[in-house]
Amino acid sequence: MMPYFTYERALRAEEVGPALVASGGRTRVLAGGTELVPLLKDRLVKADHLVDIRGLVDEMGGILVGEGGGLRVGALVTLAELARHPLVRANYRALAQAAEATASPELRNQATLGGNLLQLTRCEYFRSGAPCYLNGGQVCFAAEGRHERHSIYPRGTSVSVNPSDPATALLAADASLEILAPSGATRTVPIAEALKDPDHDDPRFLALGEGELIVAVVLPPGERASAYAKAMERADWSFALASVAVSLAFDGEGRVADARVVLGGVAGTPRREPAVEAALTGRRVDRAAVVRAAQAACQDARPLPGNGYKVELVRGLLRRALSGLASGSEGATGRASAV
Amino acid sequence: MPRIVRTQYEYEGRMREQITVVEEDDLPRWGREAKLAVVGRPHPRVDGHLRVTGAARYTADVYLPGMLYCKIVRSPHARARVLSIDASRALALPGVRLVLTPDDFPEGGPVPPPLSRDVRFQGEEVAAVVAEDEETASDAAALVEVEYEVLPPLLSWEKALESSEPVATARGNVHEGDPQVKERGDPERGFAEADLVLEETYTTQTELHNALEPHGAVAWWDGDRLHVWESTQSVSGVRRSLAKAYGLPEEDVRVVCEFMGGGFGAKFGPYRYTHLAVFAARRLGRPVRLVLDRHEENLATGNRPATVQTLKIGAKRDGTLTALELTAVSLWGAGGQGGTVAGPAQVQYACPNLRTTEYGVYVNAGPASAFRAPGYPEGSFALESALDELAHRLGLDPIEVRRKNFPKERPDGRPWSQNSFLEAYEVGARAFGWDRRGPAPDPREIARRREAGELAVVRGLGMAAGMWGSAGWPPAYAWVQVHADGTATVTSGTQDIGTGTKTALALVAAEELGLPVAAVHMRLGDTDMAPFGTGSGGSGTTSSMAPAVRAAAADARRQLAELLAGYFEVRPEEIRIREGRVHLAEGARPSVAVPAGGVALAELLRDVGPINVVGKGGRAPTPGDRAAASVAVHFCEAAVDLETGTVRVERYLAVHESGRVINPLTMTSQIQGGILFGLGYALFEERRLDPRHGWVLNANLESYKVATHRDVPRIETILLDRPDDHLNNAAVKGIGEPPVIPVAAAVANAVFHATGLRFRDLPITPAKVLAALREVARR
Numbered sequence A: 001m002m003p004y005f006t007y008e009r010a011l012r013a014e015e016v017g018p019a020l021v022a023s024g025g026r027t028r029v030l031a032g033g034t035e036l037v038p039l040l041k042d043r044l045v046k047a048d049h050l051v052d053i054r055g056l057v058d059e060m061g062g063i064l065v066g067e068g069g070g071l072r073v074g075a076l077v078t079l080a081e082l083a084r085h086p087l088v089r090a091n092y093r094a095l096a097q098a099a100e101a102t103a104s105p106e107l108r109n110q111a112t113l114g115g116n117l118l119q120l121t122r123c124e125y126f127r128s129g130a131p132c133y134l135n136g137g138q139v140c141f142a143a144e145g146r147h148e149r150h151s152i153y154p155r156g157t158s159v160s161v162n163p164s165d166p167a168t169a170l171l172a173a174d175a176s177l178e179i180l181a182p183s184g185a186t187r188t189v190p191i192a193e194a195l196k197d198p199d200h201d202d203p204r205f206l207a208l209g210e211g212e213l214i215v216a217v218v219l220p221p222g223e224r225a226s227a228y229a230k231a232m233e234r235a236d237w238s239f240a241l242a243s244v245a246v247s248l249a250f251d252g253e254g255r256v257a258d259a260r261v262v263l264g265g266v267a268g269t270p271r272r273e274p275a276v277e278a279a280l281t282g283r284r285v286d287r288a289a290v291v292r293a294a295q296a297a298c299q300d301a302r303p304l305p306g307n308g309y310k311v312e313l314v315r316g317l318l319r320r321a322l323s324g325l326a327s328g329s330e331g332a333t334g335r336a337s338a339v
Numbered sequence B: 001m002p003r004i005v006r007t008q009y010e011y012e013g014r015m016r017e018q019i020t021v022v023e024e025d026d027l028p029r030w031g032r033e034a035k036l037a038v039v040g041r042p043h044p045r046v047d048g049h050l051r052v053t054g055a056a057r058y059t060a061d062v063y064l065p066g067m068l069y070c071k072i073v074r075s076p077h078a079r080a081r082v083l084s085i086d087a088s089r090a091l092a093l094p095g096v097r098l099v100l101t102p103d104d105f106p107e108g109g110p111v112p113p114p115l116s117r118d119v120r121f122q123g124e125e126v127a128a129v130v131a132e133d134e135e136t137a138s139d140a141a142a143l144v145e146v147e148y149e150v151l152p153p154l155l156s157w158e159k160a161l162e163s164s165e166p167v168a169t170a171r172g173n174v175h176e177g178d179p180q181v182k183e184r185g186d187p188e189r190g191f192a193e194a195d196l197v198l199e200e201t202y203t204t205q206t207e208l209h210n211a212l213e214p215h216g217a218v219a220w221w222d223g224d225r226l227h228v229w230e231s232t233q234s235v236s237g238v239r240r241s242l243a244k245a246y247g248l249p250e251e252d253v254r255v256v257c258e259f260m261g262g263g264f265g266a267k268f269g270p271y272r273y274t275h276l277a278v279f280a281a282r283r284l285g286r287p288v289r290l291v292l293d294r295h296e297e298n299l300a301t302g303n304r305p306a307t308v309q310t311l312k313i314g315a316k317r318d319g320t321l322t323a324l325e326l327t328a329v330s331l332w333g334a335g336g337q338g339g340t341v342a343g344p345a346q347v348q349y350a351c352p353n354l355r356t357t358e359y360g361v362y363v364n365a366g367p368a369s370a371f372r373a374p375g376y377p378e379g380s381f382a383l384e385s386a387l388d389e390l391a392h393r394l395g396l397d398p399i400e401v402r403r404k405n406f407p408k409e410r411p412d413g414r415p416w417s418q419n420s421f422l423e424a425y426e427v428g429a430r431a432f433g434w435d436r437r438g439p440a441p442d443p444r445e446i447a448r449r450r451e452a453g454e455l456a457v458v459r460g461l462g463m464a465a466g467m468w469g470s471a472g473w474p475p476a477y478a479w480v481q482v483h484a485d486g487t488a489t490v491t492s493g494t495q496d497i498g499t500g501t502k503t504a505l506a507l508v509a510a511e512e513l514g515l516p517v518a519a520v521h522m523r524l525g526d527t528d529m530a531p532f533g534t535g536s537g538g539s540g541t542t543s544s545m546a547p548a549v550r551a552a553a554a555d556a557r558r559q560l561a562e563l564l565a566g567y568f569e570v571r572p573e574e575i576r577i578r579e580g581r582v583h584l585a586e587g588a589r590p591s592v593a594v595p596a597g598g599v600a601l602a603e604l605l606r607d608v609g610p611i612n613v614v615g616k617g618g619r620a621p622t623p624g625d626r627a628a629a630s631v632a633v634h635f636c637e638a639a640v641d642l643e644t645g646t647v648r649v650e651r652y653l654a655v656h657e658s659g660r661v662i663n664p665l666t667m668t669s670q671i672q673g674g675i676l677f678g679l680g681y682a683l684f685e686e687r688r689l690d691p692r693h694g695w696v697l698n699a700n701l702e703s704y705k706v707a708t709h710r711d712v713p714r715i716e717t718i719l720l721d722r723p724d725d726h727l728n729n730a731a732v733k734g735i736g737e738p739p740v741i742p743v744a745a746a747v748a749n750a751v752f753h754a755t756g757l758r759f760r761d762l763p764i765t766p767a768k769v770l771a772a773l774r775e776v777a778r779r
């Protein structure tokens, strides 16, 4: 049952940040509400007042071609819009696939990209209100308890994984976040720098200052082939057990000139995998290269007793995503069906 | 004539005996030769439009004037002692009317106390708040301060068996202190005679019901008369229990469940929430509503208990079984009750030597309850996987092994009324293309080719069989009133829990009355001014109720024929009613001429004026000398994604025999629904507990995963319409539970056939598939 709160529609983006700061954390931003509303209902997040930002489409909506190429995707763009946008599909295929593989059709129609990046951990201990580290307690119950879905790169005091499919694809795309500070200043940060592990003081997966808003996600220009592969136990409406996003630039001879390989669902942040990238760089993507690259993944993983399967899983996903991008295949030119 | 009999019937794998009032009828059975006009033809649900347009009123849609809202305070701990409850902050909240604590319910009262001081599972009820609106009630519930002494929970069955300290219930940790043992023949000799003996351990998970509609009740005292709207599988049963608990005559208790969104065994009631609503309503003199939310549903409303089963199976080279031995432990939670896990092993095959040992073990987790075929999907998973393995090891076809061990009679010596397994194997194998199935691969080869990037997806075919012994029971009564407008109303204190009972019974009444289905009104789900109707469990609703409705409709038809005979001045036997029109038998000489196409009953009665035609009917006993067998033979094609370890069922075929088919549409939807359930059980669903604290980690539909549309393959169903006329006048048996029984084994067997890997632990998740692949790759 929903606790009591007041509601207001924001009219200008610049006014939101100062209001958030002034409230001392009791005011929250509402976008699609698919994350915030359940958290409020479960009393995992407390708020007296919600500021609905969905009307701020001038500043935070739309998918536009950026200066010098690339795309600027507004934070209010829904995952459904992102998944079907022709330029996203053509040039940032892994991102379109990741958006399409997120949640369910109903949720994708409602969920925004900004909200997706700011969702909290799906750790069942946290979500069921256990007095864990991320809920203000002193313990991570998952490490000692059930952690099939948790990190194989445990770090610090929580073993949560970043649950976002788009975040994984955005890191592979070398995207940046356009952030509006309460002062009115805008800064642009590579997502690689903004991503962080959740911790006691801030359970979010992004380093944002108090009162800061994500305004847009900026995708750099460049001709790359990319693919996203996600594993779930059922066919739909599930978070990734693990996922991979691969983005490759080829040289004139069909060899990999630059590789960005990112693993999702295995650590507190989406994780670049330099060993796999190195195994691909300078080679044609053929079966032998695919097998070798996959085998290079997760060599340094330290799975918990209950999640060693993720190593196998990541390698399988890499074989799948890379096979779709094999030199000469349709995927390598950026056109192929979603995985 | 009604008479009192002592009768026996099978209920969810257990024989029950009772003394009850039955009514015999002299109707010719609807056997194979019967020519029926309405029954057996597909008919959409009579209340389908109400359900899809939102007009149907479920319990949660009941809002009474002046109604208050109740919210339960539940223990966050799996085992604890309530030291104190401070309700002052809750009571201070404007709009809060009452806070109930265990002190309000003295031990030894007529009502089992609905609030506990000794907490034995997470989610157990410790207090309740009543307020003017739902939001206030839930805010206030969060303000009730309960001080607990937290105790270490007992969660493992091994420890429960060892420990003599009664931790999970006041009575001890093992149901009745001892296992249930059943034996026949000489199992030791049977194993000695076997050419092959297999012994394996199978484990199954705790499954949650998650009916679409949550549990709930609205209670209102109208003076000394109690009205309760309850989402229940048995309005008559709830009435009886409430009358007993509150010392009321049954006539002064009215229980209503007009529409329902599923129960699956967990909604018989009354439950603790019902008593809280009833109690608070009396105390406050206002109606009180208590509807659970999804979280509560998943903590405290029952489950299919996890099992650990060791099955030893001995066979001759030709597949003939020589001995079966099953030791099964079921984790019934804190004082719950699970089903008969040994049921399939005991009756499905002819095996002369058998021993089954079943433990019901109590642990500090949500109590188990009945759940669609209690015990059988669990037991079937072990038995049907083992038979598949046996066939593989002996180089025999799995169907051949099953055919070889077809039981000519039930092991208790009773002949089957009919048993269609052999026909179902044949029909199913042909329709599925079973003969295209080759041998299973070597799993090491699969693992090697996977790592070499040569093989990403493999497919396999599997089958499994299941059976269920249900043909209904007395008491079950119905009234059929025919109105002067040519329509009729069927009244009974049974209910339609979403399975299509109203539709099936409307077809039965229409058939017997000679009216179109649209002219039959169904009045179920209200105990006021209704005769006793059966609870919806054990797959027995249609087979209990249809014979009673048929008898009542026949009684009404006879009365109607007598009236009309007077009108036409013919003999009653000369009256024929078909599709709502009155005809006369050939050779009849009426005083009023009847045109060739007959006269519409409605037209005729309009001139006659008010009529008082009320037929009544009851159900005869189910003959004890025959055993009923609803059979299910399932075939499954599964794809195993070697890269991700996910299993997708791509094609499914189910062959079922449950006696006469009343409505192929609703029967098919029961089968499809059962298979959906089974797929979830095989692949996704699992209540996960924290191993140290006993917390339920996934008490929601986000992480308790049921199958979605995209997980459901094309399901083909073959209905063997074989009226079983030894059992009841409608020749019907049960279909509610059989479809879920063999699914998990059929899937596991298909996965084996695809990969050469045997999964004996449900659900078959990507983690388990990948671990198994890695394991064989290392070998």
Ligand SMILES: Cc1cc2nc3c(=O)[nH]c(=O)nc-3n(C[C@H](O)[C@H](O)[C@H](O)COP(=O)(O)OP(=O)(O)OC[C@H]3O[C@@H](n4cnc5c(N)ncnc54)[C@H](O)[C@@H]3O)c2cc1C
Residues within 6 Å of the ligand: A028, A029, A030, A031, A032, A033, A034, A035, A036, A037, A075, A076, A101, A102, A103, A104, A107, A110, A111, A112, A113, A114, A115, A116, A117, A118, A119, A163, A164, A165, A166, A212, A213, A214, A215, A237, A238, A239, A240, B702
């Ligand atoms: C059942 C279910 C399944 C899901 N499955 C997946 C999945 O498979 N993969 C996946 O990646 N995700 C999944 N999700 C998460 C889903 O994508 C997010 O809930 C959604 O994207 C959040 O967006 P929203 O607009 O609804 O955010 P809201 O709920 O409105 O907001 C979420 C948070 O972000 C803050 N916020 C929102 N926008 C901004 C902004 N522009 N600047 C600053 N703060 C902001 C809010 O204050 C709030 O704290 C699932 C969610 C559900 C409920």
